[in-house]
Amino acid sequence: MSTSASLQAASTAPEPLPRRAAVPHELLVQATVPGLLRLAALDWVWMGACWLAMARWPWVTPLAVLVIAGRIHALGVIFHDAVHLRVRRKSVGLRFVEVLAGYPVASTWESTRYHHLRHHHDAGLPTDPYRRRPLHGWRMARAWLLLVGVVPFWVLRGPVGLLAWAVPALRVPYARLFLQARASIEGAESKEGRAHATPDGARPLIHAPASAGLKESDEVRACACSELGQVLFHLCVLALAWRWPHAVVWGYALPLLVASGFNAHRLLAEHTPAQAHGRTLADVLAVTADHGLGWLGRLWLAPRNVGCHVVHHLHPQVSLEHLPRLRAWYVARFPSHYPSPRRF
Template structure:
């Protein structure tokens, strides 16, 4: 019997009552502190590269993990109950978004839609059904290039800001809009395109530094960023299942999402800052990532027969 069948035939309710003390929401000052902590670790790795050049490959992996963590921190900010970008969110975007070619607006656009349309044809994150390896390999290669694609997204967004006719291409190709609606006059798409200016300016600054110090920028920033991009692509495949149209119920979420990366390799690179606890994140999207372990432990205690085991992808 498949897992979905066993869950469907169970007595699980559509939702469950979780103790309020476990449903702790992220706070912006704490997210800024987390981003500064990651920058401190990256700076320490840069110093390590200078002092111990032979350990450079190890430091590249460590930096890649911290860059991946930037995306997780920005992801927590996306779930804040706000509609407009405050100065605090802009500061966090500068610390944790621009360095990995992400903006709060763009991530908020496609990620909140992912939660709302989880597992449906409107969900841009849905995994394709399993198939021959020659179909899987191209998908894997595309996902490895996520961050370079985000860099192109910034340039396209600026063009769409100036040329309204390009907003449909920008929204569908780079913001992963699957609605089929005309996006030319969408205020949200326009806000996303305007927000690209900051990350494009940072990338131009990186290019200027690379012109002066090509090796240092290449090994200390570009190479770790590409490794982080590959780790992010792996994570997107690992945390979702091919099952579609299961509904936003407890049964549906348990069937269409998966936990992963709970070991040391996950903490280091593949799923930093608890982002691998993906099932409870979908059950309670507004709970801070730092509080997901306690929440997952509660579900394991109360629904041990239904909560899936971590996925090894």
Template sequence: MSRSLSSCAAPVANSEHTLSLRDPVPKELLARASLPGLARLAVAQWGWIGLCWVGMSLVPKMAPLLALLVAGRLHALGVILHDAIHLPWRHKGPGLRLLELFTGYPVATTLEAMRYHHLRHHRDAGLPSDPYRRPPASPWRQLLVWFRVCPILPFWVLRGPLGLLAWLLPPLRTPYARLFLQDRSGKDLTHDAEVLACARAEAGQVLFHLVVLAAALRWPTAVGLGYGLPFLIASGLCAWRLLAEHTPRSVQGRTLHDVLACTSDHGLGLVGRLLTAPLNVGCHVVHHLHPQVSLHHLPRLRAWYLLRYPALYPRPRRP
């Protein structure tokens, strides 16, 4: 599923109700993300955050609005780390560690933790084993689900110290994986190498948030408005995106039609670019069809699918 549609299903006849897989997607639309490209995106987001922080100090009355904009850029940092998950890496070199520091730790996650649940989501999207799957519910119940998911980033902050405890105390590793890595395997993970790597990687996140805590004790107002409040808003934005980009429909397998049934585009307008779906992450259907394609290329790839399969490509669920 990472390169072309042919990995999702076998070729079928082209009609209004089926997808033809005989013609490959143009190669220029399938360019992959790169570490230098993601680093440039991270620098740009921190540039906007820095400008917002300057604005807060110069015009204090604008602080709430600027905090909202900072939240959008924190959300974007998480999206950049998400793209790094799909890079072909086994061990973190200096470049990936630096990217993790500036894009993962500020939103309370590590490369290992995100890779654990996110790649399983791609593999099992819509299936009972999907870490992100939720049952069908009414709009009111969906709102309640959003309230429940809203504290996701503060919850991940707790994952750090508890993960370190799990690294030191083997009996805690399976509960750590179930609760914080969204593992649905039902297996005993006490000696699982991947879970152990996730637990060990929490050290960097814990150190980062200890530094933030020390800064907050020294400059409570500045850190609270510049990072604490945006962090909480970003958590709500992440929860909104998680519910918007996945449908509650159940699927039976991993075919292309299953992908189209359980994923959805959203946030394609100005509000999405600023807050709910930054850096083109709202083009979620084509991301699931081609997970390794760079964020930059998702809008063009989506346009190609809309032009070729206008009756089949799902409509955005939310603006």
């Protein structure tokens, strides 16, 4: 190859990726508890309007179920934002977020942080609790069917967790089954530990301790203790179902199942089967994917901008409301490297 041809090839080659991008500070707007409460209140207003419409005009029930399912999915996304807040303990406001956005999707703040923050720290690595093999055809359909049952299955986590809180011998199966603790790292859970930094370089949010085990882990015990709120919430739902079974089935149970289907689609769409080799910008771009950026995403499949998933993994503390601006910056800055949205 001639010198001029070599220079031309070098000039057209994509700019090499840095380990981390120097993002303007004004794009890194973090979520706040008041902001999350405002978003959750809006979704509850939508659901309340649908319940009233179903009571007055029964013929709108199928459409109302879909709208409620989308808002339940949105509540889960709002709660997901709360999990990434830079706090160690739940404030009064954060407890309200948990009640409004966490319990309806059978989640507690402690239990969700346990597996979700580990996923962010180890995305695409063998220790990633969400890591999956490549799926195609019927394997993909089977995975989706299995994931549809995840949210209803989480309802069982509450009573099992309370039993595990009282009976230490149950903490290992509780952690493995409901917190996605990996058996290969069970020996790495204890009271001491070293802190893990988040992917965007923020201060440590979780601990990956270094001795004892799941049975003696303070973190697992805190997760089990936190299940009390979820159990009380669903006992109230059962009491309402005893009095108004038709309303609860159509107004909550069926929409929750539909929302679980939306959630299953999202989990399969936003992560690729690629294996990461570290925690660099290139690794994140390889193992995550954007999806649901159109109107279907806004309503059902990826509400509250959670479909901007690549930049969410790059900057987990950035509020979901500000992810589109952050994504636009990365697309403009790294056009040759930033992956195209996934049509799933």
